[in-house]
Every structure is written in C-alpha cells, then in structure tokens.
Amino acid sequence: MMNGVRKFLEGLSKREDLKVFRPLIKAVDGFFFGVSRTTTPSPYLPHVVDNIDVKRYMSVVILALLPSVVAGVYFFGIRVILLIVVSYICGGTAEVLFAIVRKRDVEEGFLVTGLIFPLLLPPSVPLWVVGVGVVFGVVFGKEVFGGTGRNIFNPAMVGRLFLSVAFPAIMAADWREPILGGAGGFLKFTPDLVTSATPLIVYKTSHTLTPFTSLLLGKTAGSVGETFRLGIILGGIFLVWTKVANWRIPVAYITSVVIFSLIGNQLWPERFAPPLFQVFSGGLLFAAFFMATDPVTSPFTRAGKWIFGILLGILTVLIRGVSGYVEGVMFSLVLMNGFAPLIDELVLDRKFKARSLEVR
C-alpha cells in the first residue's frame, strides 16, 4: 500500500504535463517518505550525520504550540480551528505558488508561520481577514526577500501588523470574554457576544490589575493563543530544552522587561504597570518564546541575542507605557527584526577584531 503510493508519486513526478507541479509533488513525497540520499564520502565531511532535519525542527515548534492551540479552542470555541485551517490553506497556497514559480522546493518554515499567525489574532476575526493577513505575511514578509532564511521580518508578525494598520476596528476593538467552565469551547462554536477588555486595556483605562491566576490560566480576553500563559511557558521550556529555540533571547527579553518596568513603575506608576503584570499580560510571553526566538529574524551572534532581547524589553515597556497603544510587543519585535542584521554586524566587528589582535 505504502509502496503503491510511493510509486504513484514517483510516476507523477516524472510526468511532463505535471512538470510545473513538481515542487508540490516532491514536497508531498519527501514529507511522507523521507530521503534516500547518503552522506558524501569525504574527509571534510562526517560519514554519519545528526538525525534531525528541518521538518522535525519545525514539528518541534508545532508541538510546543499545541498547549496554546488547545487552550485557544477551549476558551474561544471550535471556530478557532477554522481560523487555523484558513490560515494554512491560504498561506500554503501562496507558499506553493512561489515554489512553483521559482522552481524550488517547498520549505517547511510555513508550517510554523501558518499556525502562529491565527494565534496572534483576536478570536472574533472574520475568516477572510485571516486569509488576507496570512497571504500578506507570506508574500511581503518572506517571499519578496527570497524565501526562507532570507527574510528580515517575522512573516507572521508582518501579517499581523498589516491587519492592525488596515483593519484597526477588527483588530483592536472586538475582544470577547473567554468561555469558561465545563467543556469550555470544545462544544461551542464561538464565545457569547459578551465584549470584554484585555488586561492591558483594563490597566490603561482604570489602573486595575487582573489577578495573576487569571493571567496564568487564560481566563482573560486577548488574542487566540496568547492568553493561556501556563501552556506558553511549558511549550517555551520544551522548545528551549530541545535546543530548537535559543534560551538567550527569552531570558534577555523577560529580564529586561522586569527591570525596566520596575524602574518605570517606581518613577511613573500611573504610566508603567508593575513588572510581573507586564510579563504576564498581552502577547509578551508568546512573543518571547515563539517569535523573538525565530532564528532567521533575530541576531545569530550570542552577544547579539542578548542585545536583541534587552532592547526588545525596553521598547515593549516604552510603547506600552508612553504611546497611545496598549500593546507594544508587535511593534517592538518588528522594529528589532529590522535591527537584527546591524546588531550582528557590530558584534562581529568587535568579536573578531579583538581575536585577530590577540593572535598577533
């Protein structure tokens, strides 16, 4: 049976009339049946290599996101699944079309982008908006730069930013009370039409702090994937433990937010919320573990990662505190993505200048 499918795929990939679809056929074939290539015998290469590949690398991220996905469905209804499906179909189509035009392999990075993107959106977002956003993110966040590995900005964040600017009413105004108790959203399609405010809005308007346990367990309004913070932390620790995410950025980011919100809160308490509330509200934890750690759009040098995380923290606290926006994670991340190559350049200059002098 398996062999039959494999033969069928092999046949498809040889057919001239389906030539344009080769990247898609190859992707499906590679996804299910792995590779037959062996290492090249050479003293400049190992004869045996690590068992990991990019597919598994990305699968680890998806696994780490599962608590957030399940919680998203529990708190905001089965419609969340529909958001994810739309995101995968629309973004996936864009991804495959680019691969066909470029005659290149379909790359696995989209498996993560396609799942992260709907988790960044408010639960009540219309399905067509999801489609528009994810296609924008894939095309203008990634493909225009030349595809996976060459993009400067996190594609999911680019899509999210585009939606915030293009549809502010949809993206910032309509927050729903999460479904609580019993089977939660597993048996409901959408939450009741009870509008609510996110903890950050509540703080900005009335200076009231949402209880810590509500923040941790996700009993607050917010984007689909950002509210169940316990799951995010567990997923994040898993990601760091597997080494798929580097620990330096989340540690630097969170520490920096704690320090600078502590300072801000001491000096100007009506503007800056206290440190723990800052860390456990909004999309901060989600971004710290799943988006700021995106290796392509963050610095690759060790020192660069620390600088990146620290600056992210300062920017987030500043935007949350003194700008007209309630949430600063998205803007600070996109801004810092743009600075990542510069940070690396500066770090490399210092690191390697010092070393070469030492040798002499």
Add this chain to the structure above:
Amino acid sequence: MFRGGYLFKNFSYGPSPILRDFLPPRRGVVLLRQGFGAEVLPVVKAGEIVKAGSIVGRDDASISSPVHSPVSGVVEGLSETDFFGEKIRSIVIRKEDMPQEISPLPGYSPRWETLTTEDLERLIYLSGVGALGRDGIPTRFKSSSIAPDEVRHLIVYALGTDIYNLSPDLILGGDGLLNLSSGVGILKKIMPSCHFHLVIDRTKRRFVDDLKKLVSGLDKIDVYPVEPRYPLDREEMLVSSILGEEIPYGGSPAALGVIVLDALSVIAVYRAVAWGMPYVERIVGLCGGGFNENIHLKVRIGTPIGEILQSTLSKGKDVRVVAGDVMRGYKVDDPELPVYKTLSKLSALKESSERGFLTFLRPGSRADSYSSSFLSSIFPFKKDVDTNLHGEARPCVFCGWCSEVCPVGIIPHLLYLRIARKMIDESLVKYGIFRCIGCNLCSYVCPSKIQVSKFIKEGEERLRSGLHIGEGRGAPSACCLGDQSNL
C-alpha cells in the same frame, strides 16, 4: 576545557574490549612513508629473504623513522600505493613457509632504567615507533622535526571522542596502565626538562585513580581527567585547552615546542625499549554494524585491509568502510591498501539509502541528535548508525547550532554563506576561517544538511591559492551573482 564540541555517546556496535590476533598476511605491503616523516629508502632488494620485524626501509639522512617487514618471506619488489589520493612507494613482501615470530631489536632490556638515553633513543628510532604522533617522537636520530631538549611540553592522551573509539578498558586494562606509565618514564628520561601532561577520560574513574598513583612519584607531571567531548583528542584542542596556547595556522604543536602522543604510542615506546618490539603490530578496532563481531584485532602493519575485511565483514550487507574517525576519516575503496602505523579503527557503516514512512515524526529512541527532540536524549538505548542524510537539503535557517558546537569559536554558517556566494575575500580571514581545525561537527549538526565544513575547506583553499586575494571588500557584491553549482 574548550567551549562547544559534542559528546557522542551510546552508539551501537562500538568495539568491545576483546583483542584477537590476526594472522600474518599472505602478502605484506609496507608503505615507505607512514605517520610522521619523509618517505624512507628501501634497504632490501627483490628476491631477498627477510624476517618478520626486520627493517626493510630507512633513511638516516632525512627526518624519518624506519619501516619493518610484517612477515618472514621474500621481497617481491617495489610498488606504488594510492594512499587516499597520494602516491606512496611501498615494498611488497610475500609470506613464505617460515617462522613468523617477530625478531626483537638488539640491546633491549626489561630493566630500561639501566639503559643510557642514547640506547633508549636508538631503540625508539629503530623500532619505528618514532613516526607516531603528529610530529613524531623526538630522538637524536631525527625521528621528529624537533630535538628532545627542545620539547617544553609533552601531552599524552588516553581518550577517544569520536562516534566510535578504541575501548579504554582494552588499552588501559591489564598491564596497559602500567606500561603507559613506564613509557612515560622512558620519555621523561629522554626529555628530562619537559613538562608532562596526561589527559585521561574522566568517566573511567578506576584508571584515573590508578594513573594518578602510578605517576605520583614523578615530578613535572600533571594528570587531567576530562570529559571525552569531541574533538578534544585533536592536537589543536589539547594544546589550547591544556596549555592555553594556539597552534598557528599550517603549523603543528612542534612549532610551539609541544609534542602530543596518544596512549597507545607511549605503550609502544615501552614495548620497544623493554621488550625490543619493533612497531610491526598494532591494535585496530572493528567498529560498526557491518562487522560480524565488534572487537579489536592485533594486526601486522602492512596487512592489506581487504584481507581483514574478507574474514570479518558480515556477508550481504551494503556498507561503507571508513579508515580512522567516522567524523573525518577516508572511505576505503582499495582493498589492497595496507594497514599503516597510525590506523586505529576500521568502521563498517550501514550504507542506508532506505526511505522511511514519516521518518521525521518518529520518536527516535535510537536516533542521535544534537537537539533533544528525540527520545534518545532521555532513554539510554544504543543508537543506530548509518550513512543516511536523514533529511532534505534546505537553506540555512540560522539555527546557530554550528556555532554552538564549534570548538574554536568561529561562526561556520557565516563563512559558508560567504563562500557559497563566492565572496572569497579577507573578510573570511577576519571571521577566523584559518582557525578551523576541520572537525566537521558543523556539518554533523546542521538540520538543513548543508556541507558547511566542506565549504569552509573550499574557501580556505581558494584563499590560499591566492586567486581571489586582493579583490577588496568592494568587489564581492558582483561575486554574489555567480553560480554556486561547482561548489
């Protein structure tokens, strides 16, 4: 200790601590250049009868060590052997129906303390042991590029950090440790002003304690129990982690007045001096699933590898035979290639082009990975070893694993991207391309299956050939557009 590196552990089919004699070959092929030193001159003629262990090639004028006949028999003549792409002359000797015992060197003594330093050095030189180690063992007979009194530090390491290693229990067990410390004593007598550093695998607690006791009476000697993290057993890493000195590019430890030797070489020194054993036999570990048994063989140097494989490889398996380390050894294509003085391991790796259903989703309790995304990082099952790439080639995603594991602190993916885009300029030098020691770990861990280390080698060669030096930093932008196919 250095930053980075990778601890290989729990691989299946490592050699167990069993040593079996392998019969002298029907035909011995003695390479005239083995280990350190220049090619020596043949001192026998075709048709001459030689005894096992007698010198068949030596050149007292050049920096070299003699080579010996592995068998008692008749010299067939001179031949040329393709030694992994390098042409080396060799003497072919046909075994005859004669006693095959190895004849000892004259003047040896089990009470080596009574011998003069000149006698010790002569025994080391004549036994051919002098060719071991990257720079040879210094004697007054030009067996190394430096003289005994020029050696400041001598590092002896008893550890293996590759995927497969010789069994420490076999090398250090029995009389091994005792012989090792006697060997150290002999070398100390030759190099009295030299500081000795003994590096030993710390997971072998028993040996560490015993070794410390054995050398406690000697002065200027230190014992370092270390974690066997790849590639610590490379000279470059030992010199930098033990002495804090960096070997200049293209240089060797001898340039710094340092000699690095492995435990087996030091034991061979003892055997040469105390028993008069010429270096005619050596231990070769049989590693990997392709062999019937994973044991060690005591093989005559000069035995064609094909002759060993014929009786030890299991039939009907598609394997790749690698000489030396799995991480950086050569593939053995020619069965006529003889065992040489520095060959410690033969690995028969499963050549696996097998595809598997949804392999990337498997739990992987037997799959090694730098990431902890396989169950093998939790459960201590023996790991599978094969040559499959385990994934499709992808663009670099800057995961940073190559720079995390790099033992010399460079950023391999940075160099790779520049070299792949034909940006061959002095920025490669700035980013430390010449610090690369070729451990190949970057290629091992890469999830995108990029041949990082090969690109770095390519860049090094292009820089050295000088074709691109002087293009300046303004030029590379045009180079980016070049094709990448021939890399």
